[in-house]
Amino acid sequence: MKVVVRKSAIPDNRAFIIKELVAPYFDPNWHFHPEYQLFFVLEGKGTRFIGDNIKPFKENDMVLMGPDLPHLWRSNNEYFNKCSGLQTRGIVVYFREDFLGHSIQQKEEMKEILHLFQRSKRGLDIMGKANSQVGEMMTELTQQKGVESVIQLLKILHTLATSPDCYPITNSGYVNLNKESEKDRMNRVYEHVMNNFEQKITLEEVAAIANMSSSSFSRYFKSRVNKSFSDFLSEIRIGHACKLLNDEERNISQVCYESGFNTLSNFNKQFRDITGKTPLQYKKECLISQKLFE
Structure with missing residues (x-):
């Protein structure tokens, strides 16, 4: 698998870089880089990995991330099917903390933005009014140049x-304890899990993919992702289950087995532990939301 060593290289003569992304699927490589990143999903669905957080994403997902925060927007498996006709679109901005120069960072006028930079080290989910406002502004930014774009x-x-x-x-x-040299190993693990989570996955097989013993891999994975591999796998399966529960024709039992769980009791327990709701409660809320927007 190709590993991107540096996701963006901002030229010395540029304050920042903005890109419009259009592709069958978003970059499937787990990675991190020294720039701040503001990312806005215009089209596409999948699972988002940021640091120790796993969450489904869809249109209008917007995130600001600080430097060296590991991340991956992994499109759903159907996006990798060449015959699906699906595509992803997004806008991404890369910039450094000193994109206006070192001296201005010390000025009183930058105090609020510098505080934002500090908060973004954990990654920031941008919701509500800010999401719609910044989404429009990012779209405008793609058409702007020079001083106008910096403003x-x-x-x-x-x-x-x-x-x-x-x-x-x-x-x-x-805390990101990952090393640049480990990107390929983690990418193999993420890719295997995302391609096979609907089936049985053992710790031993994933450890083998990482070229480690089971005990070493368990310690390694938890130190990097801030959770055990079993908890990581459960979160991915529950995230997939949440997507399936939006389908009015699927019942709870179907969702359980299509998400990689072997028993309804285990599925119900894991679902409640992760979401705070039962699958039935979640499905009812989804149906109510869908009817409100019909």
Whole structure:
């Protein structure tokens, strides 16, 4: 698997980089880089991995991440089918903390934005009014150049810095202990799990993929992801179950087995532990939401 060593290389003569992404699926490589990243999903669905957090994503998902925070937007498996006709679209902005120069960082006027940078080390989910405002501003930014574009980026950062709609993503104690040299190993693990979570996956087989013993892999994985491999696998399966529960025609039993669980009792327990709700409660809420938007 190709591993991206540095996700973006901002030229010395540029303050930041903005890209419009259009592809059958988002980059499937787990990675981290020294730049801040603001990412807005315009089209596409899948599972999002940021630090020790796992969450489904869809259109309008927006995140600001600080430097060296591991992440991956893994499109659903159907996006990798060449005949599906599906595609993903997004807008991504890369910038450094000193994109305006070192001296301005010490100025009083930058205080709120510098606080935003500090908070973004845990990753920030951008919701509500800020999401819609910044989404429009990012779309405008793709058409702007020169000083106008720098002013627009400052406006975006100020909007985020003063908004109550930015929520931390990773746990407060999360620390990235991953090394650049480990990216390929973690990518193999993530890819195997995402391709096979609907079936039985043993610790031994994943440890073998990582070229480690089971005990060594358990310690290694927990130190990097801040959770055990079994908890990680359960979160992926429950995330998939949440997507399936949106389907009115699927019953709870079907969702259970299609998500990789062998018994309904275990599925119900894991679902409640992770979401705080029973599968039935979750499904009813989904149906109510769908009817409200019909």
